Structure formats: structure tokens, C-alpha cells
Amino acid sequence: MHRLEDLVQIGEAAKIRGVSIDTLRRWERSGKLKAEKTEGGHRRYRVADLLKVDNQNLRHTVIYGRVSTPDKKEDLARQIGVLELYCQQHGWGSVYTLKDIGSGLNYRKRGLLKLIDLLQRNEVERLLITDKDRLLRFGSELIFALCENNGAEITILNKPAEQEPEQELVEDVLAVITVMSARLYGKRSRRNLKAMQAMHECAEKLIDSQD
Template sequence: MKLSDWARQQGISSITAWRWFRAGKLPVPARQLPTGTILVEAPRSEGTTVLYARVSSADQKEDRERQVQRLQAFAQEQGWTEVTVVTDIGSGVNGKRKKLLRILRDPQVVRIVMEHRDRLARFGCDVLEAALAASGRHVVVIEDGDVTDDLVHDVLDIRTSACGRRYGRRSARHRARQALEAMGCG
């Protein structure tokens, strides 16, 4: 790629990039052609692909393992070589999942692959995807149909989270369902 194109991608002026090249301070390998054009070498690594499988509770271990198998088969079909599997247990409403936050912070992760969009988060997936895209990274969803993303399920998830904080995690889902049934939504 031309030095000016590389500079534009990095958000710096082409003159600054040219000065860095002349001073030997350009952070990427580059060479000058006999015509004077400076070419920046493309990085050799494509980056890491993370296969992200999440379930809501520990008793769904078999579901999590099936998710991992399907994600691995998909990655192999795509020809992705640098693949890391990350599994998580926790609510999609919870924004403090340490493993997910570690993935989102890692600049070496170029794509996050998951089975359904709600594995990433119940709410705000569009915002997360836009933030990742701004840094040249993206989310790949295998099953793009929103299986459980209707309003009743979203209300159930919010209610479960609130009940879990108040009554404890063990009976949260049962109490949330009772509350929805009492409201006439269940």
C-alpha cells in the first residue's frame, strides 16, 4: 500500500509519514521504488480470531461445548488459522464479564465469532459492533436470526437480573417468570 494511504488509515498526515520514513522511524516496514513511490509492507499476521461461547448458568455445560464445536467447524470452513476459544458463564445482561472485556480490550483480536448475537450481549450489540469496526475489528454471527431477542425475553432477562440482585441467583429466574405471569406477559 502507498505511504499516503497508510498515513490516512493511521490518522496522520502523509508529510508526517514521509518524515518518519526518511528518519527511519516509521513503525512498519516500507521500501521506496525507483519511481520515488514509498510502499508500506502489509503486516503478515491476520490477527487472532476469538470463538466466543457463552451460557447463562453452569448447568448448561453441554450446550456450551456444542457451541464450541459448531464455532470451531465454522472457523475451519473459513480457513482461519489463528483461533482462540473463549468460553464464558454469565448473563448476557451483565456487562462485567471479565473474559469478554479481556477480548474487547485486546488489539490483536480482529474478529469475534459467536453463534447468536445475544451471546455477546442482550442489549447494545450494535454499539459494541460499531466500536469494534472503528478499530478495524468485527463481529461474525453464524446464526444471524434473532432467536430469543423479542420483547418478552428481554423483559424476562432484565427482571431476572433485578431478582437475582434482590433474592439471590438461585431463585431469580423462577421469581422473574412469576412476575411476568402476574403482569400477563408470560
């Protein structure tokens, strides 16, 4: 536990304030945050300054990125980079970065749970994502409702085109089939493999019906 008078390095300062190191450096250049230098010329930040003990309300711009599997880490880095640049262009200072690697059907991802926690504590000024389904495949409206109830803005960079209800339903069904197939494949019993084959056939029919 840090005391208010403690001086910390930039990496620890970024964790305390919930922003990136680049954001801290930008704050320092703009005069928003003051750094103290050690005898060896190293920067140190006072905890009291980081926490803004002048009673300002601590609310963040939260950026959230997600990919489904570890082999898509480059895409995750691209998402975060795009979101950070957007924040910089709009002058949004206190940026809290959250990211997950996991299925959009998983409601217990660490980053998503942290977002919900921040919303419940009324510490989110705005939520910024690249696409709606980066939050959840189903149920993102629940997160948006939490934002609305806590006065947090929502910005989605890539807003999808209007979909016909049938097309949206097909996409949702295909997502469920994909997840169920993966679970059945892990058990590999004859009955499960037959069920998986039946689901694949169903998926193919759904895709064909959209052509």
C-alpha cells in the first residue's frame, strides 16, 4: 500500500493511475502532472499527485479490446492502438486500458469483469470500443445499460450496417453452434461426434439459406 507522499517510478505510477505510460508522459509535457527527479536524474511521481487529492472526481475513459484466441494478439494490439490514438486526438487524458483474450460468449473474462467493477464504482466517464461484439457476442446491451445508469458515454468506432432480423438470428445461431461443437469435440464420444456432425449440417443449411 502506497502512502500519499511516496515517490514511484513511471511503470508503477501508470498502474496506480490506471493509464498507460505514454499517457503519463503526455500529461507531464502538457503540465497536467509534475515529475520529480532523483539525484541520478530519474523521474519519480508523487502518489498524491497521481490520485489528484484536490477532490476532483476520478473518472476514466475506458478503452476495451478483445480477441477470441491467443494467435490473434496482433489484432488485439491493433485495436488498442486505434483506441488510444482516438483518445489522444480528442484530448481524453485519463485512459484506462482493458483487454481480454477469450470467447465473446464468456461472461467471466478478467477485463470485462474489471469494466463492470469500474462502472459500479462510477469511475467511467466514457467507454470506447472498436466494435460492439468486442464486449460480448450476446448481452452487450447489459453493459450499455450499466453505462447509461452511471452517466458514462459509449463510443463505438465501427458501427455495423443495419441487418435484417433473419441475418442477425443466423449469425447468433452460428456462434452458438461453434461453441457447442468445440465443447463436444473435447469429449470425443461417438454420440457427441454425431451431434457435432448434425450441428455442422445445420450450420451449412443456415449459410446456404442466406445465399
